[in-house]
Amino acid sequence: MSGSAADIVVLGAGHNGLIAAAYLAKAGLKTLVLEAKDQVGGGCGTEELTAPGFRHDPCASVHGAIQAGPILKELGLERFGLRYIFPDPLHASVFPDGSSLVTWRSVEQSAREIERFSPKDAAAYLRLVAFWDRHIRDVFVASRYAPPRRPGELYTLLERREAGFEIMRLMASSPLEVVNEFFEEEHVRLHVLKASLQGGPFPDQLGYGLLVFGTGSGARHSFGWAMPEGGSLELPLSLVRALRDSGGDVLTRSEAKEIIVEDGVARGVITGDGRRFTAQKAVVAGLHVRQVFLEMIDHRWLDANLVEAFQKVRTGLSEVVLHLALSEPPRYRADFGVDRVVHCHVPETMPDLLAAYAECRKGHLYARAPFQVFCQTLVDGTRAPSGQHVLNAGRYVPYDLSGRPESWREIKNQLLGEEIERVREYIPNVTEKTVLGKAVMTPLDIEAHDAMFYRGDIMGLGHVLSQEGHLRPHPSISDYRTSIRNLYLTGACTHPGGTISGAPGRNCALTVLGDLGLRVSP
Numbered sequence: 001m002s003g004s005a006a007d008i009v010v011l012g013a014g015h016n017g018l019i020a021a022a023y024l025a026k027a028g029l030k031t032l033v034l035e036a037k038d039q040v041g042g043g044c045g046t047e048e049l050t051a052p053g054f055r056h057d058p059c060a061s062v063h064g065a066i067q068a069g070p071i072l073k074e075l076g077l078e079r080f081g082l083r084y085i086f087p088d089p090l091h092a093s094v095f096p097d098g099s100s101l102v103t104w105r106s107v108e109q110s111a112r113e114i115e116r117f118s119p120k121d122a123a124a125y126l127r128l129v130a131f132w133d134r135h136i137r138d139v140f141v142a143s144r145y146a147p148p149r150r151p152g153e154l155y156t157l158l159e160r161r162e163a164g165f166e167i168m169r170l171m172a173s174s175p176l177e178v179v180n181e182f183f184e185e186e187h188v189r190l191h192v193l194k195a196s197l198q199g200g201p202f203p204d205q206l207g208y209g210l211l212v213f214g215t216g217s218g219a220r221h222s223f224g225w226a227m228p229e230g231g232s233l234e235l236p237l238s239l240v241r242a243l244r245d246s247g248g249d250v251l252t253r254s255e256a257k258e259i260i261v262e263d264g265v266a267r268g269v270i271t272g273d274g275r276r277f278t279a280q281k282a283v284v285a286g287l288h289v290r291q292v293f294l295e296m297i298d299h300r301w302l303d304a305n306l307v308e309a310f311q312k313v314r315t316g317l318s319e320v321v322l323h324l325a326l327s328e329p330p331r332y333r334a335d336f337g338v339d340r341v342v343h344c345h346v347p348e349t350m351p352d353l354l355a356a357y358a359e360c361r362k363g364h365l366y367a368r369a370p371f372q373v374f375c376q377t378l379v380d381g382t383r384a385p386s387g388q389h390v391l392n393a394g395r396y397v398p399y400d401l402s403g404r405p406e407s408w409r410e411i412k413n414q415l416l417g418e419e420i421e422r423v424r425e426y427i428p429n430v431t432e433k434t435v436l437g438k439a440v441m442t443p444l445d446i447e448a449h450d451a452m453f454y455r456g457d458i459m460g461l462g463h464v465l466s467q468e469g470h471l472r473p474h475p476s477i478s479d480y481r482t483s484i485r486n487l488y489l490t491g492a493c494t495h496p497g498g499t500i501s502g503a504p505g506r507n508c509a510l511t512v513l514g515d516l517g518l519r520v521s522p
Contacts, residue, residue, distance in 0.1 A: 003275035006032040008512070009268060010284045011256045014042025014452065016491045017286030018239035018250075019505030020512075022075050024284075025248035027513055027520045032248065032277065034269065036255035036451075039233075040240055042286075043450050043458060043492070044500055046231025046383075050437030054325040054390050055383040057232040058441065058449055059458055061374055061392070062343070065501035066235075067223040069145045074506075074520070075242050082238035085379050086224040091343040093191040094426055098335040101191045107221050118185035125192075125217070128182055132218025135163045140214060144503045147479045147511065148469040148495040173209030175201065175216070176354075182212075190347040192216050194370055199459060199499060200317040200396050202357050207465045225343065230382045235500070259283060259296045259487065266487035279486070282512050286491040286505070288452050288460060289313070289473045301484055309474050314464055317360055318443035318456030321394040322419040325437035329389050330375050330427045344373045346426055356395075363398045371395035371422065388436070393423045399443045399455045408442040416440040452492055459499075460492030469495060480508040481515075488512055 010021045013035035025031040039045065043059040050056065063084065066072065072082070092102040101117065103110045107129045115122035139161070143149070149157070158164035170178060179193045193203060196216030201208050213219075228234040240250050258270040268278040285292045293302060293310045332338050347353055347370045356369035377389040384390050401407040408415075419440055424430045441449070443456030452460050461467045470478050473493045480488050490508035492498040513519055 003271070003277040004032065005278040005280060006030045007279070007281045008032070008284060009034065009277050009279040009282075010286060011269065012036075012042060012286035012452075012491065013040035013236065013240075013250055013252070014286055014450075014491060015044040015236050015239065015500060015502060016505035016508075017042075017284070018236055018243065019071060019075070019502045020284050020286065020490050020509040021248055022239050022242045022246065023506060023509035023520055024512060025243050025246035026075070027518045029281065029518070030247065031243065033243070033250040034254040034256050034271065034277065035250060035252045038252055040250060040252065041233050041236040042452060044232045044236055046233035049323045049439045050325040050390075053385045054388070054437060055231045056323045056390050056392060057376075058321075059446070059453075060232050060500045061227060061376065063226045063228060063232070063235065063500045064220065064223055065144075065499045065503075067226050068141050068219065069501065069503060069506070071502045071506055075239070077235075077238045077242060080238040080241035080245070082234055083229040084226040085229050086226050087342040087379050089341050090220045090225045091195060091345060092338045092341040093187070093194060093345045093347055094332060094336045094338060095187060095190070096348060098333065099187060100336040100338050101187055102338065102341065103191070103195070103217075103220065105221060105224065110221075114188055117187050118183070121183045121185050121188040124182045125188075128213065129218050129221060131163070132213040133222070135161070135167060136210065136213050137218065137222055139167075140210075140219070144496045144501060145506060147507055148472065150470050154469070167210075170209045170213070172207060174204045174206050175208055175211050176203040178209040178212040186350055190350055190353065191345070194345045194347040194353065194372075195220075197396075199463065200319075200457070201463060202361075203354065204357075205464075207468075208463075227342070227376055227380065229380055231376075232500070256287075256296065259285070259292070261297060261301045261484055261487075264301060265485045281516060282486045282488055284488045284490055284508060284512065288454050288491070289489065289493045290454060291451055292489070297484070303476070303483060306474060306476060306483070313454070313473070314462045314467060315399065315455040315457040316459055316462035316464070317396040318399045318446060319394050319441075319458065320397050320415065320419065320443070321392055321441045321446075322416070322423065323439045323441070324391045324420075324423075324430065324435055325384070326389040326391055326430070327434045327436055328387070328429065329378065330373070330391055331429045332427050336426070340378060342375055342378050346371050346373065360396065360398045363400045363402050365397060365401070369395050369397075373423065373427070391423075391430075393419060397443065399457070401443075405444060405455075408444045412440065412442055415442065459497055461497070463497055468497070472497060480504075480511040
């Protein structure tokens with residue numbers, strides 16, 4: 001069965017695959033994207049999970065990282081219908097003792113909030129964000145929107161910078177160590193630490209201390225905690241419009257099964273229904289590396305060490321996420337005063353937070369595990385019927401529950417009730433009367449939702465030092481090129497990894513264009 005020919009065939013219509021495709025098409029290349037599902041988006045989607053008219057984000061909801069880079073302007077996505085909402089406050093934490101702590105877009109206003117708990121910590125917060133602004137922010141952005149540097153190059157660069165050795169020291173630390181170094185009051189420590197652990201790193205994980213300056217504080221102030229109006233899917237939909245405006249296209253229900261390799265060169269793709277798509281210049285795979293290298297390519301074209309490495313990739317924590325359709329806005333306990341805050345963390349106590357992560361390492365659940373709550377409809381009425389709301393509450397959990405991932409199926413119904421009870425402790429009006437629809441996603445559901453989420457890890461590959469930077473996904477192919485000529489990689493398995501940054505897509509596209517001697521027109 002014949003398909004068609006294109007200059008570039010992109011596999012997977014997640015946001016990174018679509019970003020790569022949009023750049024390549026804008027450069028004048030005939031670009032075709034093949035997507036297995038009925039809908040584009042991958043982990044950047046929006047669905048009616050609970051009841052008709054209630055639009056939930058099954059995975060990514062915050063698009064803060066992409067605000068730091070040039071993609072939105074370079075591709076002109078506002079022209080294609082993309083609108084971002086920037087909630088302010090950015091987030092809050094609510095505590096078992098009835099207190100709360102709010103972070104605003106204004107650094108000074110946030111420091112005044114902290115001052116209620118500790119004047120010393122308020123001053124420390126100002127110093128922390130100032131250090132981010134002066135020494136880290138520009139390096140952070142530049143390092144993400146470029147192929148990864150080799151370790152020697154990175155450290156040479158830092159050695160030449162003011163405060164470079166201090167950055168190295170903080171970078172080598174754990175988030176917990178950095179938080180404890182800067183702050184002394186437990187509520188403040190919990191507030192900053194929980195925000196720094198977005199995406200699933202462990203609090204004591206060495207090598208991730210800079211998360212406190214980025215995800216936990218500075219990046220939120222610098223770039224905002226943005227959410228697309230209408231849901232996460234609006235980003236991929238705008239990318240499809242941009243792609244088609246440049247002459248490219250997307251075919252859904254077109255699952256790539258085999259990458260055609262001839263004489264060590266990628267020549268095209270065969271889909272599950274037998275269609276053959278010829279790629280005259282390149283194939284770009286926006287899929288999980290295990291799928292690409294273990295399932296789609298004849299191993300005679302691959303180095304045995306690479307195949308073995310992808311059989312042993314490491315994954316991080318997964319999640320349990322409760323989705324609710326509500327007849328009225330969530331109302332937190334009166335003492336919290338956070339009813340208009342879109343994103344609230346519930347860190348519990350420091351002993352609880354640390355115990356929860358320790359139990360995750362053992363493959364166990366912890367009853368008082370920290371969680372977070374989103375209610376996007378507080379600022380975006382397009383996601384639910386008038387006056388009604390969507391809410392999700394998520395926490396990090398192990399994939400191998402008690403050594404048996406299938407255990408998640410056995411406890412799913414019980415889990416749904418337990419997660420609602422946890423939320424009700426802090427939001428009392430989440431009751432049978434106000435809940436119009438409900439669903440819970442376990443690690444198995446997350447894995448089944450998108451093949452990129454191997455073992456339920458929404459980061460594709462676990463964010464551990466052995467899989468970061470020049471080592472992601474493997475040192476021999478970390479620059480988006482592979483050992484097969486004309487086959488390139490993008491997506492969460494490539495640098496800089498998961499989250500909605502779009503950096504893997506842009507970096508890959510610019511690599512392809514550079515190899516072809518082309519550039520994107522302004």
